[in-house]
Amino acid sequence: MKKVLVLLMVLLLSCSLFAAQKVVLWTWYEGVLGGILRDLIKNDFTPNTGIEVEVITVPIQDITSKLIMAHIGGVAPDLVEIYSNQAVELGVRGALYDLKEFKDAETAIQAVYPQFLTQLSYGKALFALPGEINWLWTFYRSDLFQEYGLEPPESWDDVKVLASKLLARKRCMYYDQVGDASTISATKFLPFLFQNGSDLYNAKGDASYLDTPASLKAFKDFCSLYTESKMLMEDPINTTFPSGETPLLFAQVWRYSVFERIAPQLQGQWSVIEFPGTKKDGKIDHTNTSHGLSWSMTASSNNKEAAWVLLKWLVSSKTTGRFMLLANQSTEKWRLFFASKDTLDNALFPEKHLAVAKKGMANCRIQRAVIGGYVADRYLDFAFHRVVIQKEDPETVLKQAAKESTLEIQKKLKEFARFINKL
Numbered sequence: 001m002k003k004v005l006v007l008l009m010v011l012l013l014s015c016s017l018f019a020a021q022k023v024v025l026w027t028w029y030e031g032v033l034g035g036i037l038r039d040l041i042k043n044d045f046t047p048n049t050g051i052e053v054e055v056i057t058v059p060i061q062d063i064t065s066k067l068i069m070a071h072i073g074g075v076a077p078d079l080v081e082i083y084s085n086q087a088v089e090l091g092v093r094g095a096l097y098d099l100k101e102f103k104d105a106e107t108a109i110q111a112v113y114p115q116f117l118t119q120l121s122y123g124k125a126l127f128a129l130p131g132e133i134n135w136l137w138t139f140y141r142s143d144l145f146q147e148y149g150l151e152p153p154e155s156w157d158d159v160k161v162l163a164s165k166l167l168a169r170k171r172c173m174y175y176d177q178v179g180d181a182s183t184i185s186a187t188k189f190l191p192f193l194f195q196n197g198s199d200l201y202n203a204k205g206d207a208s209y210l211d212t213p214a215s216l217k218a219f220k221d222f223c224s225l226y227t228e229s230k231m232l233m234e235d236p237i238n239t240t241f242p243s244g245e246t247p248l249l250f251a252q253v254w255r256y257s258v259f260e261r262i263a264p265q266l267q268g269q270w271s272v273i274e275f276p277g278t279k280k281d282g283k284i285d286h287t288n289t290s291h292g293l294s295w296s297m298t299a300s301s302n303n304k305e306a307a308w309v310l311l312k313w314l315v316s317s318k319t320t321g322r323f324m325l326l327a328n329q330s331t332e333k334w335r336l337f338f339a340s341k342d343t344l345d346n347a348l349f350p351e352k353h354l355a356v357a358k359k360g361m362a363n364c365r366i367q368r369a370v371i372g373g374y375v376a377d378r379y380l381d382f383a384f385h386r387v388v389i390q391k392e393d394p395e396t397v398l399k400q401a402a403k404e405s406t407l408e409i410q411k412k413l414k415e416f417a418r419f420i421n422k423l
Contacts, residue, residue, distance in 0.1 A: 021051055021052065021303050021306045022051075022052040022053070022054055022303070023051055023052070023053050023054070023078045023079060023303055023306050023307050023310050024053075024054045024056065024077040024078050024079075025053055025054065025055050025056065025077060025078065025079045025080075025081075025310065026056050026057075026058045026063060026066075026067070026077045026079070026080040026081060027055060027056070027057060027058070027080075027081045028057070028058060028059060028060035028063065028081055028293070029057065029081070030057045031332075032327070032330045032331060032332045032334075033327060033330075033332075033334065034055070034057055036323060036326045036327060036330065037055065037323070038055050039326075040319065040322060040323065040326075041053045041055065041310075044319075044322075045310065045313050045319075049306075049309055049310075049313075051306045051309060051310060053310060056077065060081075060083065060293075061180075063080065063081070063082055064082065064083075064086055064090070067080055067082070067090065067095060067298070068090075068093075068095060071094075071095045071298065071299075071300060074300065076095070076298040076300050076301070077298060077301075078297065078298060078301040078302075078303050078304075078306075078307040078310075079295060079296065079297055079298070079301075079307050079310060079311055079314075080295075080296050080298060081131065081293055081294070081295055081296075082128070082293070082294060082296055083179060083180060083291070083292075083293060083294075084116070084119045084120060084128065084130060084290075084291070084292045084293065084294045084366075085119055085179075085180070085183060085291070085367070085369075085373075085374060086180075086374065087119065087120045087127040087128040087294055087296055087369070088119070088120070088121070088122045088127055088369035088370075088371070089369075089371075089373075089374045090127065090296070091122065091125060091127035091296075092122065092371060092416045092419045092420055092423075093416065093419070094299055094419055095298060095299060095300075096127040096128070096296045096297065096298060096299055097127075097296075097297040097298060097299045097301065097304065098125040098126060098127065098423070099126045099127065099128070099129065099297065099308075099311075100124065100125060100126045102308050105126065108129060108311075108312050108315065109126070109129075111315065111316065111317065111340060111341055112129060112130055112315060112339045112340055112341060113130075113133075113339050113340075113341060113361070115364060115365060115366055116130035116133060116290065116292060116339040116366060117130065118366050118367075118368040118369070119366045119367060119368060119369050120294055120369070121369065122369050122371070122420075122423060123420070123423035124423060125423040127296055128294035128295060128296040129294060129295055129311060129314075129315045129339075130292055130293075130294050130295075130315070130338075130339035131292065131293045131294055131295050131314065131315060131320075131338060131339065132292060132293045132336055132337065132338055132339075133290050133292040133293075133337050133338060133339050133364075134252035134253050134254050134290060134291060134292055134337070135252070135253060135275075135288050135289065135290040135360045135361065135364040136191065136250060136251065136252060136253075136275040136288040136289065136290075136360070137250075137251075137253060137272050137273065137274060137275050137288070137356060137357075137360050138152060138153065138248070138249070138250055138272060138273045138274065138275055138276060139241065139248075139249040139250075139251055139255065139256075139259070139270060139271075139272055140152045140247060140248050140249070140270065140271060140272075140273070141241070141244055141247035141248075141266075141269060141270050142269060142270055142271045143266075143269040143270070144171075144244050144247045145247065148165070148166075148169065150162060150165060150166075152248075152271075152273050153248075153276050154273075154274070154276065154277065154284055155276055155277050155278065155279050155284050156192075156221060156225075156276050156277070156278060157279060158276065159173070159225070159229065159248075159276050160224075160225075160228070160229050162248065163225075163229035163230060163231070164229075166247065166248065167230060171244070171245065171246070171247055171248075172230070172231075172232050172235065172240070172245060172246045172248075173229075173231055173232070173246060173247075173248040173249065173250075174231065174232045174235040174237055174240075174246050174248075174249050174250070174251075175188055175225070175231055175249075175250045175251075176235075176237055176249060176250065176251035176252070176255070177251075177252070177291065178252060178291070179291045182377060182378040182381055183374070183377045183378075183381075184381070185377075185380055185381040185384040185385075186200065186377035186380045186381065187289060187291050188222070189218070189219070189222050189380060189384070190289040190365075190367055191275065191287055191288050191289055192218040192219070192221055192222045192278070193214075193215060193218045194285075194287040194289070194365050195218070195277055195278035195285040195286075195287050196214045196215075196217055196218040196221075196278060197214050198212060198214035198215045198218055199215075199367075200367060200370075200373065200377075200380075200405075201368075201370045201373060201409070205368070205369075205370040205371070205373075205409075206406075206409060206410060206413060207406040207409060207410070208376065208401070208402040208403075208405035208406045208409070209402075210380070210398055210399075210401055210402035210405065211398070211399050211402035211403075215398070215402075216394070216395055216398055219383075219394055219398050220394050221278075222384075223384065223387045223388055223394055226388045227387065227388055227391075232246070233388070237249060237251070237255075238258065238262055241259060241263075241270075242259070242262065242263035242266055250275060250276070252291065253335075253337060253357065253360070254334075254335075254336070256272065256335055256349070256353075257328075257332070257333055257334045257335040257336075260333065260335075261332060261333060271353075272353055272356055273356060274286045274288075274356060274359050274360060274363070275288040275360065275363075286359070286363045287363050287364075287365050288360060288363055288364055288365075289364065289365060289366060289367065290364050290366055292339065295311050295314050295315060297311060315338075315339070315340055316340060317340040317341060317342045317343050319340075320338035320340040320343050321340075321342075321343050321346055323336070323338070324336050324337075324338065324343065324346070324347065324348060325348065328348040335347070335348050335349055337357070337361075344357070344358060344361060370409060371409065371412045371413050371416060371420065372408050372409035372410075372411065372412030372413065373409065375408050375412065376404075376405035376406075376408040376409055379400075379401040379404045379405045379408070380401050380405070382397075382401065383397040383398050383400070383401035
């Protein structure tokens with residue numbers, strides 16, 4: 001009885017400490033998902049902590065610019081949901097708080113899959129914790145593949161062979177990626193780099209690594225999908241995948257529930273397998289990448305302790321597991337993945353496709369954060385379009401991209417040295 005009373009007193013004390021405090025949260029979740037987040041906070045988080053939360057929806061494409069302006073104006077929220085590749089860039093500008101300042105930060109860190117932290121940290125600082133994650137896998141129309149006598153591709157060599165056979169039937173393939181326009185080409189290119197044992201940047205993070213032989217090979221392989229295999233540059237896949245015009249698609253896992261929802265008549269007529277890989281030493285390297293979302297705390301927050309309680313709750317397996325369930329039970333029937341440990345085993349996917357998801361997670365590698373990398377990625381985008389659209393020489397344009405990227409990185413390292421030296 002005494003233990004119960006003590007626990008009750010601790011709970012009441014903790015609630016009283018945060019009483020009358022309100023945390024402002026910016027999220028991109030709107031509609032059904034936004035409603036689920038608000039309900040979970042209202043019905044679970046606030047009653048158990050006493051912390052009020054004001055949830056404000058901000059379109060993901062506007063969050064970075066709005067956050068910078070709010071930070072300058074002194075009206076930034078306490079917590080914000082951002083693209084993971086933006087965390088360090090905002091952190092070194094002094095806009096985000098180093099989460100390792102909290103005494104129990106390590107406990108929160110241990111609760112998420114470690115590979116998703118590389119893009120969120122710099123030096124000893126950690127500027128976010130990962131939320132919803134999306135890696136790449138292959139979608140294909142199994143009914144059409146069976147009709148054409150084709151097998152889904154395991155390697156990029158298989159993809160090239162398939163491309164000619166699909167083109168002969170006036171069918172296409174597409175590599176989809178969603179995110180910041182200036183970084184899409186770089187994100188698409190990352191698996192080719194990783195599968196060839198290379199990287200965008202050197203080990204020190206102060207120069208581009210694009211001018212190496214392995215990077216050049218990867219770039220040529222990537223571009224050849226468009227110049228030789230005629231991969232589409234743009235495609236309205238919500239129409240063309242269901243119609244069969246594009247029966248082969250490389251895309252993020254969130255597309256799974258979209259296709260279920262918009263094309264219920266195709267149930268059992270499409271499937272997923274691992275993202276294609278590169279053959280080496282008799283094996284196939286299926287390394288893919290992720291472009292996910294993360295939760296950050298602003299440096300200007302006046303409610304850091306209360307905001308930290310909310311942030312830990314947002315990324316906990318209990319909360320994300322509940323979010324996944326409610327999202328799947330909603331009218332939109334979302335099937336989502338989060339970086340919280342233990343949620344993958346309970347993800348709401350058919351068993352055979354959950355096995356594919358586990359392989360995808362195991363082979364998912366995230367590009368580590370480099371100061372200036374967010375801006376330097378645009379030079380790779382320029383190089384890609386110069387090869388594919390303007391038919392320029394891959395080696396020449398990639399070396400130029402490497403040079404320009406290195407200059408950009410070193411420029412940013414000098415510009416933010418006063419912040420970096422504190423990390």
